[in-house]
Structure formats: C-alpha cells, structure tokens
Amino acid sequence: MKKGNFPMKTWFKMLASTCAVIPFAQCAVLPGSNVASAAEPAAVVAPATAAPATTDADPALWVVKDDDTTIYLFGTVHVLKPGLSWFDEAVKTAFDKSDEMMLEIVMPEDQAAVAKTMMPLALDTTGKTIPSRLTADELKAYQAAMVSVGLPANAFDSFEPWFPAMTLSVLPLTKLGYDPEQGAEKLLTGFAKAGDKPISGLETLEEQLGFFDKLPETQQVAFLNAVVKDLDKLGPTLDKMVVLWAKGDPDGLAVAMNESMAATPEIAKTLLWDRNQRWADQIKTRMDQPGTVFIAVGAGHLAGEKSVQDYLKTRGLTATRVEY
Numbered sequence: 001m002k003k004g005n006f007p008m009k010t011w012f013k014m015l016a017s018t019c020a021v022i023p024f025a026q027c028a029v030l031p032g033s034n035v036a037s038a039a040e041p042a043a044v045v046a047p048a049t050a051a052p053a054t055t056d057a058d059p060a061l062w063v064v065k066d067d068d069t070t071i072y073l074f075g076t077v078h079v080l081k082p083g084l085s086w087f088d089e090a091v092k093t094a095f096d097k098s099d100e101m102m103l104e105i106v107m108p109e110d111q112a113a114v115a116k117t118m119m120p121l122a123l124d125t126t127g128k129t130i131p132s133r134l135t136a137d138e139l140k141a142y143q144a145a146m147v148s149v150g151l152p153a154n155a156f157d158s159f160e161p162w163f164p165a166m167t168l169s170v171l172p173l174t175k176l177g178y179d180p181e182q183g184a185e186k187l188l189t190g191f192a193k194a195g196d197k198p199i200s201g202l203e204t205l206e207e208q209l210g211f212f213d214k215l216p217e218t219q220q221v222a223f224l225n226a227v228v229k230d231l232d233k234l235g236p237t238l239d240k241m242v243v244l245w246a247k248g249d250p251d252g253l254a255v256a257m258n259e260s261m262a263a264t265p266e267i268a269k270t271l272l273w274d275r276n277q278r279w280a281d282q283i284k285t286r287m288d289q290p291g292t293v294f295i296a297v298g299a300g301h302l303a304g305e306k307s308v309q310d311y312l313k314t315r316g317l318t319a320t321r322v323e324y
Contacts, residue, residue, distance in 0.1 A: 017241060017257065017300030018271050019208060020078050020104040020185055057086040057246035060302065061094060062309060062319040064283065068290035071283055072098065073308065073319055075253075075299030076184035077245050079170070079238075081177045084246060087187065090324050098294035101192045103185050105208055106201040117205050121213045122163035129157045130164065133221050138228075145228045149175075161220035162212040168227045169234065176235040188296055202279050202297070211270055219267070245299050248324075254304025273306045280311035287317065 062073040072094040087095070095101075108114045131139050143153035146164070149171040156164040170180070180186065192199050215223070227234075244252040279297070286293060301308050309319040 017075075017077065017245075017253065017303075018275075018298045019211075020076075020107075020298060054083040055085060055246070057084045058089065058248045058324050059086050059091065059245050059299070060248040060250050061090050061322040062302065063094070063322050064287070064312060064317050064319050066287055069287050070097070070292040071286065072292075072294045072322075073302055074184075074294065074296045075245065075250065075302040076188075076296050077238075077242055077299060078183045078185060079173060079178045079180050080182045080184065080242065082179060082182050084242075086184070086246065087191070090322050094322065095188070095191065095294050096195075098197065098292045100198040100200070100291070100293050101188065102200050102202055102293060102295045103189070104201065104297050105203050105205050106199055107185055107189045108205060114205070118163075118209055121206070121209050122159050124158055124160045130159065130161065130224075131157060133161060133217070134225070138225055141228050142224065145231055148231070160213065161217070161224040162215060165220065165224040165227045166212065168224075168231065172231055172234050173238060178235075178238065185296060188294075197294075202282055202295075203275070215267075215270075250299065250303035250307075253299055254307075257300055257304060272300060276301055276306060276308045277311050279308050280315055280317075283308070283312060284315045284317060 060075055064071045064073065074091060074094070108117075130142065134142060142164075145168055146153050146155060149168065151167075151171075156167070174180075189199060212220075241253065241256060244256060279301070283295070297308070312319050
C-alpha cells in the first residue's frame with residue numbers, strides 16, 4: 001500500500017458501516033483541558049421524547065432460527081440525523097420479541113469512561129509527534145483541518161495518528177446534522193434499558209479501539225492525510241450510505257464498500273472479515289441456548305461477500321431476510 005495514495009471515502013465507507021466506536025472519537029478529553037466540549041452534540045434526545053419521525057426507513061433485517069432459538073441480525077449506521085423512522089414495523093417487532101440484545105460493544109455510559117479506555121491507547125509513548133510524522137505541506141493541511149472543526153491546531157500532537165484521524169472523521173458530521181446520540185446503537189440501548197432487556201457486546205471497547213491502535217504507522221498516517229484531504233466529502237459520502245441503508249439495500253451498500261475493500265484489503269480483513277468470522281462463531285454458540293436475541297452490528301458486516309451471513313452458512317446456519 002502506498003502511503004496516502006487512496007481517497008478518504010474508501011476508509012470512511014468502511015469505518016462508518018463497520019465500527020461502532022467511531023462516534024466516540026468525539027470523546028477526547030485531554031489533560032488540563034476539555035476538547036470534548038467542541039464536539040458534543042447540540043442536544044441529547046431521550047428515546048421516549050424523540051421528535052416525530054419524518055422519513056420512513058426500512059433497513060434490512062435477517063433471522064436465524066432453530067427449534068428453540070431465534071436470533072435477529074440488524075444492520076445499523078452508527079451516526080444518523082434525527083427524523084428517520086426505522087424503529088418500527090419488522091425491526092420493532094423483532095426487538096420487542098427479543099429477550100436480550102447484543103451489540104458490537106456495550107455503549108459506554110459517559111465520555112469519561114470512554115476517555116479512560118481510549119487515552120492509554122491513543123497517546124503515543126515513543127516520543128514521536130504528529131508534526132514529526134508529516135511533511136510540511138501535510139502538517140499545514142492537518143492543522144488547518146483541526147482549526148476548521150474548532151480544535152486547537154496542536155491538540156493531538158502527542159497522539160498516534162489514528163486518533164486525530166478518527167476524531168476528524170466525526171466532528172464535521174455534527175455540523176451537518178448528524179448526531180451520535182441518534183445512532184442506531186445509542187437509541188437501541190435506550191430502548192433496551194427501558195424494557196429491562198440485558199445488553200451484551202460481541203467485543204469490548206478496548207478491543208475495538210485496538211484494531212486502530214495496531215495499524216502500522218504508515219497506514220495510520222495515510223488514514224490521517226486522507227481524512228484531511230477529503231474533509232468536505234464526509235457528509236455527502238455518509239448521506240449516500242444512509243440512503244442505501246434506509247432502503248434496505250445491502251447489495252448496494254456492498255457495492256459502495258467494494259472500493260474500500262479493494263484499496264485497503266489489509267484493513268478490510270482486520271475491521272470486517274476477521275470480525276465477521278468471530279461473530280459467526282459466537283452466534284453459532286448462542287444457538288445452543290434457548291431464547292430470542294436481537295443482534296445489531298454495523299450494516300457493512302451484513303453486506304456483500306464474507307458477511308456474517310456467509311460465515312454462518314459455512315457453519316451450517318441459514319440467515320433469512322425478514323420481509324416487511
């Protein structure tokens with residue numbers, strides 16, 4: 001892979017549809033300051049008082065069954081705009097029938113808890129800084145990007161490159177009306193708590209952050225430079241993905257992600273395919289226990305080749321699309 005030789009949207013399509021941790025990039029709390037205040041959504045709306053929905057959405061839903069176990073598979077988008085009516089019809093029916101919910105990760109209760117886990121991984125312990133990793137032109141563009149989203153130009157100088165890259169991937173979206181508090185997992189967590197449904201995670205927050213932390217430095221720098229270069233394209237890219245998600249079009253979503261996976265096969269293996277295999281193993285194990293489970297993961301995991309459904313098939317399980 002050549003350093004920085006692919007567009008941001010190839011990364012962003014994959015990140016937006018595969019990693020629940022992405023919205024928490026805004027939870028950056030630096031020693032002696034509160035950078036997070038620049039990234040907080042304007043309002044946090046509790047599920048019970050959410051504004052009336054204005055646009056119908058019918059995201060894809062699958063079900064895996066045997067004699068005494070039913071597992072629903074729901075593909076999510078981790079950050080959304082208010083006003084999409086997706087928690088109704090088949091999705092709500094499946095959720096209401098379920099005894100428990102599983103997510104990629106259990107959503108943290110507060111920013112301090114996220115920061116406590118994230119900071120040890122995000123801070124660079126080798127003495128290298130962001131400026132030392134970038135050329136003069138790259139540094140100038142990076143610092144301008146930081147200032148443009150309301151952050152000090154040097155706020156993340158002592159961090160590994162993946163961290164400012166993730167943070168810059170999220171902050172522009174909040175200005176375009178996207179709200180992490182409206183992300184599917186965040187709302188589902190609220191609904192589950194209101195209904196006293198147990199919530200568990202397929203992974204831990206530390207494990208998911210570790211996928212980024214373990215990326216080779218060249219890929220982290222490429223990620224950061226790509227984000228900076230195409231900062232103004234993040235909104236339109238996510239807009240298109242949300243349309244495909246709302247239409248219940250996993251095939252279209254898979255096509256949209258193909259460029260990402262072709263350009264960055266190492267990342268696709270780490271963030272998508274390897275995790276899909278592990279989750280298929282967990283689902284197969286869960287099928288040995290009776291009950292009904294609602295599993296919600298990034299829509300990219302349930303789309304295209306090497307999806308969770310594909311790996312379930314190799315394990316003798318069939319995931320059937322639920323028709324609305």
